[in-house]
Amino acid sequence: MAHPSTVILGTGSYAPPRVLTNEELALQVDTSDEWIRTRTGIRERRIADDAVAASDLAVEAARAAMSDADLEASDIDLLIVATITPDYPMPATACVVQRKLGLRTNSACFDLNAACSGFVYSLDTAAAMLGSGRYRHALVIGVEKMSSIVDWTDRNTCVLFGDAAGAVVMGMSDERGAGLLGTRLGAFGEGTELLWISDGGSRTPITQESFANHSHRLRMKGKEVFKLAVRGMEDACREILEQHHLRADQISLVIPHQANLRIIEAISHYLELPMDRFYINVDRFGNTSAASIPLALDEARRLGRIQRGDLILLVAFGAGLTYGSALIRW
Template identity: 50%
Template sequence: MTTSSILGTGAYAPKKLLTNQDLEKMIATTDQWITERTGIKTRHIAAEGETTSDMAVCAARAALAMAETRAEDLDMIIVGTISADMPLPSCAVIIQAKLGARNAFAFDLSAACAGSLYGMSIADQFIRTGKARRVLVIGAELLSRLIDWNDRNTCILFGDGAGAIVMGPCEEPGRGLLSTHLHTDGTTADFLKIPGGGSLHPQSEEVLANKWHKVAMNGREIYKFAIRVLPLALNEALEANGLKPENVSHVIAHQANARIVESVLERVGIPQDKCWMNLDRYGNTSSASLPISLDEANRAGRLQKGDIIAMMAIGAGMAWGSALMRW
């Protein structure tokens, strides 16, 4: 059976850095407080005039170059984002035009921090069924414009960036994306949301006054939920493929909080040093987090042929999942 594999990866982060020391001058917080609770030291902030699609195109071009794939050879573009350039049309169609990927159909998906993992799962189905041979999956977020910079519960966490993956068929038995496992629990939707700007609370003076157009988060509930469901998702992927935690070579994870990643790996029984961590340098880049981490690990030579790569992500919804790949 044809499986899908990763042919190329790419990433982009804006040049401007916002450090914990910078935040100390903006809100009532300290570098020590942020570091101890999140593991974050710096985050990248988009330049004035820079858009989500701009960042996505930079990451995409790097991934296409590695995959030795021309933009016009793409069949499909999937963009995971909750911070598109505009509500309509999708960010994906803007990216398609900027890349010159005239033969690809393109669409956005909204799974927040799990967006890239959801996108990979969709791409995998199209490749396995022969409906597509070259798929570009992008996670891109410009969250600095959706944050209330007076809310220290959220503004310390998020950064801007983009990651991209080019996927295609793999004919070699036992290699490629082995399985993906996606889950949703809509009863937890209030944990992480932007309540204003939609049909429930259309844009208005009231929305702006109450800052309903900004991210609102219950960090404590998210933490408790994440460390409960992510171990189950990782074990689900391992069991589906007849593997055990000791068989995992590397973990590529969405990184929202260092304590979440550490707790999940401890519960599954995977050593911490098997997980590529860059949260300290990027903060939480939502859907961009997983592909940025994958690209860094890939370009560092960390991933070798035959390695078992476990992936996990969780985002607003709550939406979460896992994947297992033989590199």
């Protein structure tokens, strides 16, 4: 019989040291610090060196999370890497990370693609697998090298994204009512083409033409995505609160996907929950996709914003278009 609760035993994060400011970006594309700050809340983002891949960022965050959990590589038997910027189209970045961390051969390793909702999707997947009783400790990593897929000539998108990794170690606890209390996942598949990379998959393999018109790079219809993000994240919060018979003001801290400060402000407005209950670091990192929530979670913990017993709400939205929320009793 499975233990009652899936808990987070440790967190870790890593961002590459190189800071790219709005002012520097304004030298590359027709934009300004003022435009970026007022439309998105972003001041700067981190950019990994050319030689650094997603697995390199992932390994740093994973080591920090394992050390925080006081566990060794040999204790992990499940590794999920949420990413849309894998080291290679194949094999999974999880296998590269497994090798670098020296995890056991008999650990299950796979990548999960749910874009910016990837970490919340992965938490749910890990919880279900741990709950089956067939795994003991899961390492769940959200990592992106977004700088490798953005179009650096497109001011509509290149100002928004950054590189980072965040990780958690999960396990089971006999303490009832602790840890991951529930999740709410979903997707608006009809919005696939609002935020995507059209070329480089089986539909349209990369050609000379792809390179010429940059269609192997990320494209987004920002306005439409903005509206759906607000709606999707608000609904994901409301539904999970209803499922657990909770009011928004019972949440100690919301850790939202960090895409745009205005999206977070809109959710705060609609949920009637003040902004000081939302953890914000989009100003320093931009949108780091699957890394965004675990990076913010780790920072919030280290800053003492999360205490034992607190109710924490994670909420994400991303390409797919996917969305998800998770409720955690810390």
